[in-house]
Amino acid sequence: MRFSLKAMVTLRLLRCCITCALAAFTLAACVGADYKNQPPAPQIPSEQAQIERILQGLSLEQKVGQMTMLAAYIFFDTDANGQPVLNAAKLDKALNQYHVGTFINSPANLYSTSQWQRWIDTLNQANSSHQIPVLIGTDSMHGASFVKDAVLLPQNISLAAIRDTQAAQIAASITAKETAAAGILWNFGPVLDVGRHPLWPRLEETFGEDPYLVSQYGATMIQVFEAMGMASTMKHFIGYSVPLDGKDRAPAYLPDVQLWQDHIPPFKAAIAAGASTAMVNSASINGMPTHANAALLQGVLREQLGYRGLIVSDWADINYLHTRHKVAPSKKHAVEMAVNAGIDMSMVATEFSFPELLVALVKEGRISERRIDDSVRRILALKIKLGLFNQLMPAHWVQQQSSAATLRAEKAAHKQHALALANKSMTLLKNDKRTLPLPAGAKVLLAGPAAKSLHALNGSWSFSWQGDDDSLYPSETQTLHQALQQHLGAGNVIHQGEADFYAPANVDVASVKRFAPKVDYIVLALGEGAYAEQMGSIDDLTLAKDQLQLAQAAIATGKPVIALFTMGRPRIIAPIVDGLAAILYAYRPGSQGAQAIAQTLLGLNNPAGVLPFSYPQYTGNLLTYDHPISAAIRQRPKSSAGMDGYAPQWPFGFGLSYTDFAISNLSVSGEDGLAQSEFKAGDTLTVSVQVKNTGQHAGEKVIELYIKDHFASLTPANKRLKRFTRIALAAGEQRTVAFTLTVDDFAFVNGALALTAEPGVFTVEAGGLTTDVVLLE
The missing domain is CATH 3.20.20.300 (Glycoside hydrolase, family 3, N-terminal domain)
Known part of the structure; x- marks a missing residue:
């Protein structure tokens, strides 16, 4: 070779x-x-x-x-x-x-x-x-x-x-x-x-x-x-x-x-x-x-x-x-x-x-x-x-x-990029009363199977097919337990679990009850161990029963409970969502993932990731966000039916931040820069919104653009993603985000398997704001 x-x-x-x-x-x-x-x-x-x-x-x-x-x-x-x-x-x-x-x-x-x-x-x-x-x-x-x-x-x-x-x-x-x-x-x-x-x-x-x-x-x-x-x-x-x-x-x-x-x-x-x-x-x-x-x-x-x-x-x-x-x-x-x-x-x-x-x-x-x-x-x-x-x-x-020396420098740079990627992927799903970030000097109880697991951070294809052998990872690879000790101090992190993801000690309810009075917060490291292909097939999307029981016991202590999830798919956690003070989804963040999670918990990283899938709330409702409109049928009391059946725990594209953003002034303009609500084949539309960081911290914001067809020769989708971008804004900063669309972006595959844009009314959504445009004959 x-x-x-x-x-x-x-x-x-x-x-x-x-x-x-x-x-x-x-x-x-x-x-x-x-x-x-x-x-x-x-x-x-x-x-x-x-x-x-x-x-x-x-x-x-x-x-x-x-x-x-x-x-x-x-x-x-x-x-x-x-x-x-x-x-x-x-x-x-x-x-x-x-x-x-x-x-x-x-x-x-x-x-x-x-x-x-x-x-x-x-x-x-x-x-x-x-x-x-x-x-x-x-x-x-x-x-x-x-x-x-x-x-x-x-x-x-x-x-x-x-x-x-x-x-x-x-x-x-x-x-x-x-x-x-x-x-x-x-x-x-x-x-x-x-x-x-x-x-x-x-x-x-x-x-x-x-x-x-x-x-x-x-x-x-x-x-x-x-x-x-x-x-x-x-x-x-x-x-x-x-x-x-x-x-x-x-x-x-x-x-x-x-x-x-x-x-x-x-x-x-x-x-x-x-x-x-x-x-x-x-x-x-x-x-x-x-x-x-x-x-x-x-x-x-x-x-x-x-x-x-x-x-x-x-x-x-x-x-x-x-x-x-x-x-x-x-x-x-x-x-x-x-x-x-x-x-x-x-x-x-x-x-x-x-x-x-x-x-x-x-x-x-x-x-x-x-x-x-x-x-x-x-x-x-x-x-x-x-x-x-x-x-x-x-x-x-x-x-x-x-x-x-060159190879060492390259490896160090690669680790820095891996950390940056992991930080940018962190997705905050809940943060009641601004529980996160944790204050300096916070004393925490860390529990759960992922606290000392390297393979839970990395998932499949990680130094082996299944990725589940922690002995293969470089010795300097941190666990979440080690990363939290680094940032909070060993004396401020109580942990009684084991390195084996599946060890019973990691879901021991009694230890949570025993140590909860000694801490300010309980941090639960939950999710899945590593798996690949057939070995990861499951019959129930619900999170493991012993992890749910651990979370319920932690919630019952009255302490603020922060749940961290390292897992490759969205396990259903509906029974515990209401009781949790904060939820951070870390996916499979890789070799620098423990550090990224710790930095996010402590406010050294402001999360801005958004869900790349619909996070289901029920085992019987697994609709994607772009489902056909008629698929969202939901049975109501007294045998009536509604069309609000897309009911995920969190929708596709959802994610919170430690700062606040205001989005305003959605506009659609033509090539001449003038407002335009009608267009035809060959036209170019520019869709823009203003995004302002109204909070106290610098942060990043994902802005997505969707299109929804009101009527079509086949049942139209709820909406479809057509553009996305991610911008960084200092506190108080404002910026205009603009996307360019052509008639092809309004097309769908019809019954003849041809990509076609049919004349009619469409809703354009950007940053959560909507307006209608009309494609002419």
Whole structure:
């Protein structure tokens, strides 16, 4: 594996940007200049000719090997001391008998940068059957999450709460930098699934429930990854995030209108942003597993959306067509279905059945070799694009370019940015009588399972797949208990719990009753431990019973109770909301999350995050904010019905601050600057509001713009997000926020699956203020 000149240039630029930036979003302008204004990468002469020349020299078996991805750990045995030992014979078999061209992850869960580099060198040196370099892919989901001592960033759901795509730029640039330093140039991210089912255990990996929000964040990340010489992956195409029962990999049932309105837009934006690869939904839509769905992979993704990049399976999902979905009577039939549907590369990932069966299928005439060639061309094009054929080895490049002092400085800067992102994501949901921020010298009782848990702060894909092993985190990573002690003093923080999230001592009601008289406040660290994928599937969205009982006991003491939630999805807490004095939702804030929470509690950070999903109040009311108007039916007493059935605990976009803001003077104007209430196709509208910080503290405010159609040929949505911004205001400062709209912003997907704007009346909402405009014929 080698770095291209493009990657070397952009990494040097990124180093300059990061080392000059501090904790605030000062990196944003520098990163923006990096990915927007850098010189184009030098073109390899006759790239297509190079691909054809390589392709002509490959046997069928070698071609199929390029379509195969295997997990690195299968090539390692365990010695008497429990340490992994390379099985050279098995690796030689993979590389030189099966000609495997791509590998996923490291031999162990957590490799250091230098270990990753040595592993990649080992693969390339052992690859003697042809001159095609191997490609390594990994899941760097919130930072370089499989590189030892990497800086773990807030999860995507946290970034979406910030409502500023500069956050996505910063997160992507740090992720790319620390991942590429290990020699890994293919990242299986970002997740573009629209998180519209709160039970779904991968909600924390998404950017929330709104397709526009997901599109903006996802496209931004992809632009940064690709400009830095890293292949991005738009995943999981498509409909993965809305399983009927909320379980991971469970079937979804999606009408075409809903598919195109809610789920296609992020992938369309990702293609425009230059996504190199696409990963496929592991589940099924309307009874057809996506890995076998040619109508979606060929008809929609390639033909209608114009995608030309590589399509890769998810883990073992071709085999699952036979073993789980039962649409293929054998593994061989499963391979036939998937490849003919459009899969270019199989993440097998632990055995050799895919290349064996695919070779046999071609020889039997059930899959054409021309079809194989199409996939191999895409794979070769990706390897050429990443510069794998023509530069220094990553290990050598890193050793030559980065001194130990430089690397330490970069890591310190990354931590500062991780802290800034976590601070900006903090979402204050309740603050009765201005309980927060806590006064200096406050004495608190800290209780709850997340008080000493690192994995509750970080969630999935955190130094392991599940992320739940606290021993893997760097020793300097703080728990919430440690961070509060740092700020309040050890003598002012009483805590009787344990590091194990699930330890009974963490929800001990008796200790809360015993220590409550000795403190001014009770701080409860509640939420979820880490989980990933199927392991996080649940039957009840309600917060764990023992945590609710702990909160109720704390409330009964009469002390002000502050609840902090570190969790990847909105667990229902309705039974305790009224009794809590303050509620802070921290999502999955990452490695600097404990410090961010402590700073927010003490007023060193003024929270300004807003919810990227609707926070449900009841298990039977899981509507998204943009539900069809007719979906909000609610039964009333005496058998009457009302239309106020959207009744979340807190709505999409909700979030409080320690200061106050006044929003006024909503106006809509045309291109001439004059007030305008009617418009037609081709017109541009400017919507503006004045925002004033009327409080005593500096703060930031998210302003969102929504559009609601009054009548349409299909039942219109309650409203839809069209723009958002985040501004900082000093106490007493006022600013005008303006958004530009065109007729396309008033469009929806109609019954013919066409994006159309129908004439009529629309409500424009900005900052909570509304006015009506009319689209003319």
